[in-house]
Amino acid sequence: MWGHFFVLSVVVATALGGEVSIPPNALRNGMKERFRTGTFSPEFQQLLQSMGMAHKFRSNVEEREDDIVCQLCNELIDPILKKYEVERLPLDIVWHIALTRTEKGSETICPIIGQGYGCSGIGLADWSINIPPGSSNINHGVVSGEELQAVLLTDIHYDPYYEAGSLATCNLPVCCTVNTVPAYPEDAAGFWGDYRDCDTAFRTIDDALTFISAQHTDLDFVYYTGDVIHHRVWNTSIDANTNDLRLIFDRLDAAFPNIPIYSVLGNHEPHPLNVFAPLEVQDDALSTQWLFDLSADIWSKWLDEDALATVRLGGYYTVLVKPGFRIVAINSNVAYTFNWWLLYDDVDPYGQLQWLADTLYQAELNGERVHILSHVPSNGGSTYSIWSREYRRVIDRFAGIISGAFNGHSHNDELILYHSLENPSQPISVAWNGGSLTTFSDKNPNYKLFKIDAENFEVVDYEVWAFNLTSANLTPDITPDWFMLYSFKDVYGLSGAAPQDVRQLALNMASDRSVVEQYFRFSSRYADTALSGGCNDGCLRNLLCKLLRSEFNDYTQCLELTPEW
Ligand SMILES: *[C@@H]1O[C@H](CO)[C@@H](O)[C@H](O)[C@H]1NC(C)=O
Ligand SMILES: *[C@@H]1O[C@H](CO)[C@@H](O)[C@H](O)[C@H]1NC(C)=O
Numbered sequence: 001m002w003g004h005f006f007v008l009s010v011v012v013a014t015a016l017g018g019e020v021s022i023p024p025n026a027l028r029n030g031m032k033e034r035f036r037t038g039t040f041s042p043e044f045q046q047l048l049q050s051m052g053m054a055h056k057f058r059s060n061v062e063e064r065e066d067d068i069v070c071q072l073c074n075e076l077i078d079p080i081l082k083k084y085e086v087e088r089l090p091l092d093i094v095w096h097i098a099l100t101r102t103e104k105g106s107e108t109i110c111p112i113i114g115q116g117y118g119c120s121g122i123g124l125a126d127w128s129i130n131i132p133p134g135s136s137n138i139n140h141g142v143v144s145g146e147e148l149q150a151v152l153l154t155d156i157h158y159d160p161y162y163e164a165g166s167l168a169t170c171n172l173p174v175c176c177t178v179n180t181v182p183a184y185p186e187d188a189a190g191f192w193g194d195y196r197d198c199d200t201a202f203r204t205i206d207d208a209l210t211f212i213s214a215q216h217t218d219l220d221f222v223y224y225t226g227d228v229i230h231h232r233v234w235n236t237s238i239d240a241n242t243n244d245l246r247l248i249f250d251r252l253d254a255a256f257p258n259i260p261i262y263s264v265l266g267n268h269e270p271h272p273l274n275v276f277a278p279l280e281v282q283d284d285a286l287s288t289q290w291l292f293d294l295s296a297d298i299w300s301k302w303l304d305e306d307a308l309a310t311v312r313l314g315g316y317y318t319v320l321v322k323p324g325f326r327i328v329a330i331n332s333n334v335a336y337t338f339n340w341w342l343l344y345d346d347v348d349p350y351g352q353l354q355w356l357a358d359t360l361y362q363a364e365l366n367g368e369r370v371h372i373l374s375h376v377p378s379n380g381g382s383t384y385s386i387w388s389r390e391y392r393r394v395i396d397r398f399a400g401i402i403s404g405a406f407n408g409h410s411h412n413d414e415l416i417l418y419h420s421l422e423n424p425s426q427p428i429s430v431a432w433n434g435g436s437l438t439t440f441s442d443k444n445p446n447y448k449l450f451k452i453d454a455e456n457f458e459v460v461d462y463e464v465w466a467f468n469l470t471s472a473n474l475t476p477d478i479t480p481d482w483f484m485l486y487s488f489k490d491v492y493g494l495s496g497a498a499p500q501d502v503r504q505l506a507l508n509m510a511s512d513r514s515v516v517e518q519y520f521r522f523s524s525r526y527a528d529t530a531l532s533g534g535c536n537d538g539c540l541r542n543l544l545c546k547l548l549r550s551e552f553n554d555y556t557q558c559l560e561l562t563p564e565w
């Protein structure tokens with residue numbers, strides 16, 4: 001049943017990644033055919049392929065400006081919803097939404113799923129959260145000279161069906177699958193991973209964790225910012241995801257037996273992926289409760305009862321690591337525009353942003369400093385616009401006590417510099433993306449080692465550790481040669497990693513393209529295929545503008561810093 005759903009997401013996502021123009025009605029007819037016969041026609045399959053279906057999860061899709069999506073959305077959503085009604089198909093999410101929210105049609109749906117493409121609609125009501133008055137005193141920078149160390153690991157995307165030597169160019173969302181055979185040797189999947197659309201073999205995860213735990217023997221904590229599950233999106237089930245999540249967290253626990261691991265959920269963890277149902281939806285076939293309960297069970301090694309209680313209510317929590325230092329972990333996947341439940345109710349899912357504001361307010365009263373963990377970055381083209389704006393308001397209010405924020409999802413080594421609402425050129429906070437352990441796509445696997453001030457928990461510096469996949473695959477019998485690719489402060493010649501230092505980095509990037517080029521090379525950890533693809537002038541500007549975006553669609557600082565670009 002959820003196949004229809006998958007088709008819809010494939011069509012929309014495909015169009016996001018596609019560069020070719022689509023013949024009028026081709027998609028609509030293809031979808032009709034799919035509903036009638038249950039299969040794609042060969043012509044439709046060919047169309048999907050020509051639109052770059054295999055690349056539909058590429059990380060830069062959100063940067064594409066294209067009105068195809070709005071058009072598609074308007075063209076497709078209503079017929080699809082109607083079809084579900086007419087055929088009396090079994091309950092599933094779209095059906096449920098269509099039944100219980102009959103007033104919703106393309107005019108409310110397209111502004112959400114097509115927001116990055118300027119789809120506007122009349123159906124959406126605005127909302128906001130209550131932020132306690134006041135402002136926190138912003139005083140960032142290192143104070144004590146004594147350092148804690150934390151590893152940030154993210155986006156493992158474990159593929160239980162990865163097989164070395166299998167077909168790496170299969171034209172499905174993910175390849176390198178057991179029992180597929182390449183026609184040519186160059187199409188064969190590498191032993192330690194593959195730059196093409198392939199996820200991570202267990203041996204590579206095992207090797208990474210063996211290396212990290214042997215190399216860094218003085219860790220204080222580990223952050224995991226989500227996406228344990230593979231991109232084999234048609235091949236998930238509650239049972240299979242449960243097994244994979246347990247397996248990977250057991251392996252993490254074994255690697256760091258005496259160190260707390262603080263994690264958040266990724267958008268790939270649910271079944272089907274991306275969807276986080278409201279708590280009022282209790283039907284087992286639709287509810288996300290299994291994932292919240294499972295996470296509470298797995299994370300009970302590291303979290304207290306109060307934290308586990310909110311994990312069960314939406315996958316978010318807060319924990320006091322030590323007096324004066326608190327972690328707040330949120331489930332930002334709810335705001336990912338592929339969370340179809342936004343179409344059902346988009347107002348602060350799980351009351352989470354209000355909880356975040358209240359939690360930070362309490363932390364401020366207690367004199368605590370805070371790290372925020374999340375999966376989906378708050379400023380992305382696929383982060384729901386109202387949520388993204390409200391999140392930014394929270395950061396703006398509490399930037400003074402937020403010593404660091406950490407996320408994942410994009411698979412790029414990148415960062416976000418948030419600027420003040422009142423004074424748009426004043427930098428106030430930074431969110432660091434961990435990159436990814438998966439090679440999906442055109443990436444060298446990596447993790448980050450953060451140095452953190454032991455007194456105010458500010459980020460002092462970080463190191464990126466990676467290996468060269470091309471070189472590792474030449475010698476399958478030898479484990480990959482992990483090395484330190486760079487240290488942030490050194491390589492960019494900065495005096496620290498505080499918001500004002502990152503502002504300096506942004507100014508350097510704006511005035512010297514070679515700095516952005518360096519940032520580009522690091523984003524894939526010098527993956528050979530990414531380097532050979534290159535990054536033209538527009539691409540470089542996008543990188544800088546993404547860094548400068550404090551919320552969805554906010555180009556204020558981009559325009560200020562790159563007027564002549
Ligand atoms: C996933 O695919 C594998 C290999 O084709 C198959 O054995 C397994 O049953 C599938 N699992 C699910 C949950 O679809
Ligand atoms: C990675 O290793 C391959 C094979 O040794 C080499 O040709 C390539 O230049 C290396 N890539 C980088 C970015 O150093």
Ligand SMILES: [Zn+2]
Nearest residue numbers: 155227409410
């Ligand atoms: Zn991911």
Ligand SMILES: [Zn+2]
Nearest residue numbers: 227266267409
């Ligand atoms: Zn993700």
